[in-house]
Amino acid sequence: MxxxxxxxxxxxxxxxxxxxxxxxxxxxxxxxxxxxxxxxxxxxxxxxxxxxxxxxxxxxxxxxxxxxxxxxxxxxxxxxxxxxxxxxxxxxxxxxxxxxxxxxxxxxxxxEKFRSVFITDAASGITKLDDLKGKTLSFGSASSTSGHLMPRSYLLAAKINPDADLKRVSFSGAHDATIAAVASGKVDAGALNISVWEKFVADKKVDPAVVKVFYTTPGYYDxxxxxxxxxxxxxxxxxxxxxxxxxxxxxxxxxxxxxxxxxxxxxxxxxxxxxxxxxxxxxxxx
Missing domain, CATH: 3.40.190.10 (Periplasmic binding protein-like II)
Structure with a gap:
């Protein structure tokens, strides 16, 4: 060879x-x-x-x-x-x-037309985005589309700067944790993925008469x-x-x-x- x-x-x-x-x-x-x-x-x-x-x-x-x-x-x-x-x-x-x-x-x-929801305790007196001024709000993860980016963009479009106009902004890390934070009274309101919210309601893990949706965003790709x-x-x-x-x-x-x-x-x-x-x-x- x-x-x-x-x-x-x-x-x-x-x-x-x-x-x-x-x-x-x-x-x-x-x-x-x-x-x-x-x-x-x-x-x-x-x-x-x-x-x-x-x-x-x-x-x-x-x-x-x-x-x-x-x-x-x-x-x-x-x-x-x-x-x-x-x-x-x-x-x-x-x-x-x-x-x-x-x-x-x-x-x-x-x-194709995903949405986010803003939720609050039904007794909070919050009925619209403008009512969030001076309140505490939880997003999900900082990198979440439906739990942070798009809710933030709709707040900015409504001339509400979360970092300046709210008392405190926090990040729960996940959509289910945001629901828990609102339900337990840790924050006045939260923003999350609509499908997780609807699943929690369907599974009776949250009572919509106690924790309610007060704003639903327009649709976007997610x-x-x-x-x-x-x-x-x-x-x-x-x-x-x-x-x-x-x-x-x-x-x-x-x-x-x-x-x-x-x-x-x-x-x-x-x-x-x-x-x-x-x-x-x-x-x-x-």
Whole structure:
């Protein structure tokens, strides 16, 4: 065997080994989500979806919880996970942070016109946004679209500066924690995701006669499932197709109900230009 042929064989062997390692690594789809609810609730909601994706994709699906919104952004930007559930603002952050390499695949039909609600104790005397002046208010996470960015933008549009006109602004970290803060009297009012509020009311975890909604925002684009652009196109297409097929899949209605979705639809980065503009105007996009 000549030296040149030996080198070629070694190179071929290394390439095959590398391909095998890549295939082995991609045999697991690592999934995460912004922690906008408690860890146990997120894991409960994801379990049947994860099993469905395993069956559809023919690969193991692994849930990877993160501690905060920033960690969800960084894990996908740095390709430590393959698929992430983002709010509109966290998607924009990831897209900007990655130089456009984080792309949205699908969103719930509800996310085309998502809304936030402002809530208060029914006995507080707060009936409109202007009544918040001099009061205490809890947002969710600082990086939350529906729990901070968009509620803040609508306050600013109403000529209310949360940092100057309110007595105190705090951040609960999650939508369910915001409800708890208002219900316990820790704050006068809170802003959160409408679907979490409606789920709490439906499950009788909050009494709307005691804690009430006093303002609902106009609609805006919000949540989506995103991937890194370096993911093979064939896998991206399979993931998107799996979500789009949920509506008619066996057990799909139950999975969709857990995701608070009627169905999933395709989405694109341009849908979130309004979120990006709101974040820039509020000085929240770095």
């Amino acid at each position: 000549t030296a040149a042929r030996s080198v070629r064989l070694l190179a071929l062997g290394a390439a095959l080994a590398g391909a095998a390692l890549t295939a082995q690594a991609q045999a697991v789809l690592r999934v995460t989500a912004i922690p906008d609810e408690s860890p146990t609730e997120l894991a409960r909601k994801f379990e049947p979806l994860g099993k469905y994706l395993e069956a559809k994709l023919g690969m193991k699906v692994e849930w990877t919880p993160v501690t905060d919104y920033a960690a969800a952004v960084e894990t996908l930007v740095n390709k430590k996970v393959d698929l992430a559930w983002f709010g509109g603002f966290t998607f924009v952050q990831a897209n900007v942070r990655s130089g456009g390499k984080v792309i949205p695949l699908v969103q719930r039909a509800e996310d 949540y989506n499932w995103s991937v890194h652009a370096d993911m093979p196109a064939a896998l991206r297409e399979k993931i998107a197709a799996a979500f789009l097929a949920l509506e008619s899949a066996p057990g799909g209605k139950e999975i969709l109900a857990l995701q608070r979705a009627s169905r999933f639809i395709p989405t694109k980065a341009d849908n979130y230009n309004g979120i990006k503009g709101a974040a820039e105007q509020a000085g929240l996009l770095k």
